[in-house]
Amino acid sequence: MKDTHKHVKDSEVIKTEMVLPNDTNTLNNLMGGKLMHWMDVVAAISAQRHSNSIVVTASVDNISFKSPIALGNVVTLHAQVTRAFNTSMEVYIEVIAEDIPANRKYSSHKAFFTFVAVDCDGKPAKVPELIPLNEQEEELYKGALRRRQLRLILAKRMNPQDATELKSLFDLEGIGQKE
Numbered sequence: 001m002k003d004t005h006k007h008v009k010d011s012e013v014i015k016t017e018m019v020l021p022n023d024t025n026t027l028n029n030l031m032g033g034k035l036m037h038w039m040d041v042v043a044a045i046s047a048q049r050h051s052n053s054i055v056v057t058a059s060v061d062n063i064s065f066k067s068p069i070a071l072g073n074v075v076t077l078h079a080q081v082t083r084a085f086n087t088s089m090e091v092y093i094e095v096i097a098e099d100i101p102a103n104r105k106y107s108s109h110k111a112f113f114t115f116v117a118v119d120c121d122g123k124p125a126k127v128p129e130l131i132p133l134n135e136q137e138e139e140l141y142k143g144a145l146r147r148r149q150l151r152l153i154l155a156k157r158m159n160p161q162d163a164t165e166l167k168s169l170f171d172l173e174g175i176g177q178k179e
Ligand SMILES: CCCCCCCCCCCCCCCC(=O)SCCNC(=O)CCNC(=O)[C@H](O)C(C)(C)COP(=O)(O)OP(=O)(O)OC[C@H]1O[C@@H](n2cnc3c(N)ncnc32)[C@H](O)[C@@H]1OP(=O)(O)O
Pocket: 040, 041, 044, 045, 054, 055, 056, 057, 058, 059, 085, 086, 087, 088, 089, 114, 116, 118, 122, 124, 151, 152, 155, 157
């Protein structure tokens, strides 16, 4: 029998890789596509741990490449489910790059992935609820509803008028108005 609810720690995944010559572009930096592949797999394992199901990637929110990761650097990917909906889950992933000889470590990428659990016929399947346990988990959990509404609007799966959670962010009525 499947669990009815799970906690964030149940879905945690950490993967550490070294950037090798086959992973780089002609500038000897990690290829963006290679990093996205690692992120997709690590995030998918996290969603699988939460759902105990096969999962498919439904969407990836904006990934920006702030700074290059050089050949020989060590890359650590850390993923966790932030919230589960009906059949979909939001996964937060953070990438830390490390230049060990220089003793330098920095957060290089952050992204939100959405996965959908599917049954053996490829049909979306219900996932356990996620219960946040601390302030940080609660913050990601609350924000997940707004992010979901935004990505469903962008995917033309939601009418902006129905995005109540998102609209409340822009509800400035009364703020800054002169009496
Ligand atoms: C033979 C077996 C081999 C087994 C081996 C297993 C190994 C496993 C290892 C896995 C490790 C690697 C994993 C890599 C994962 C891939 O790379 S998978 C490949 C890339 N992805 C795909 O091909 C997915 C293609 N898309 C689809 O199949 C369908 O669009 C989906 C995502 C299943 C949704 O189907 P649908 O019929 O539209 O279903 P619908 O009921 O309308 O929506 C279902 C949910 O999807 C959400 N959704 C749909 N579109 C979006 C969107 N754009 N944004 C956000 N949410 C969305 C909906 O909001 C809804 O969420 P809930 O409200 O239920 O929570």
